[in-house]
Amino acid sequence: MEMTPGADSARPAPPDVAAPTSLVWPQRLSVAWLLTWSGLALWTAHGLATSWPYELHPLLLVLVVAMSGVMFRAGDLLFMRRRRRRLAGWWRAGARLAAVPVGVAAGCFLFSELDALSMTRFEGETANWVHQLDTGTPVSCPADGRYPVDAALNAYLHASGAIRQGTLHHGDGRFVLELKGRSIDIDGSTLYYDSVTRKWNRFHNDNRERTGEFEARINTLAECRVSLS
Structure with missing residues (x-):
């Protein structure tokens, strides 16, 4: 069958699969960080729950930092999964800043529960x-x-x-x-x-x-x- 010269150009272009593929390593890296922060939070929580009774504790600072990391990495993964692109630029910086007060609130709440558990x-x-x-x-x-x-x-x-x-x-x-x-x-x-x-x-x-x-x-x-x- 004879093909017309413009037949190939008339065919629809294949879907762009490069964008999702480019997120594989950023997603893996974000998962690794999420697991790291989660592990640190669990280790800190165990230390606070089993520690001798205290009025505030140095591990509170570690818990707050860990929970801020958990919040940012969880949000980063959710964004990549739903938007099919990375959180970048000022939006990424803003997300990091927004994760701090959320992490502080979550850390302080967990600390109060762990403090009571220790007592x-x-x-x-x-x-x-x-x-x-x-x-x-x-x-x-x-x-x-x-x-x-x-x-x-x-x-x-x-x-x-x-x-x-x-x-x-x-x-x-x-x-x-x-x-x-x-x-x-x-x-x-x-x-x-x-x-x-x-x-x-x-x-x-x-x-x-x-x-x-x-x-x-x-x-x-x-x-x-x-x-x-």
Whole structure:
């Protein structure tokens, strides 16, 4: 069959497949970054959830940065998937900036949940030991200044990076056990258990109101240094 000279030029051009193909490596790179940031966020979350109780924590900064990275990379992947092109130029810079406040908000929310989880774990791990103290309210300190703990509690103290030294305030048929908590700064925080309320409390040492309340609670009691061992 004879072909007319203009037949080839009249055929429709094949679809452009170069654009989706050009996104393969950017998408892979973005996935790799997303997995990296997600892994860092999970590692940080685990550290906060299992840490000794704290009032703020240095890992909060890591969590905020990681969540900002997660938000940006998730948005970057979604954009490439839906628009079939890369996020570039000022739009990319704007997306990075927009990911920061979203990441900060997400990081702070997660931190508050992990903070509560850390305190709940602390209370659960020390429950049996505290119950033993409650059933035999100490009127004086142990001779060697040490309170023995069982293997399970000792494992928790070791894994959580506990501060084992504390102060026992006692007298008037009651006691207050004071332990040191951690914080994001050098001032630290205070954990204490009151045999009257049978509850743990916590406050940052910069909080003058809570510090004053604690001092009023213990100012009539004798005290001695103790260690959990």
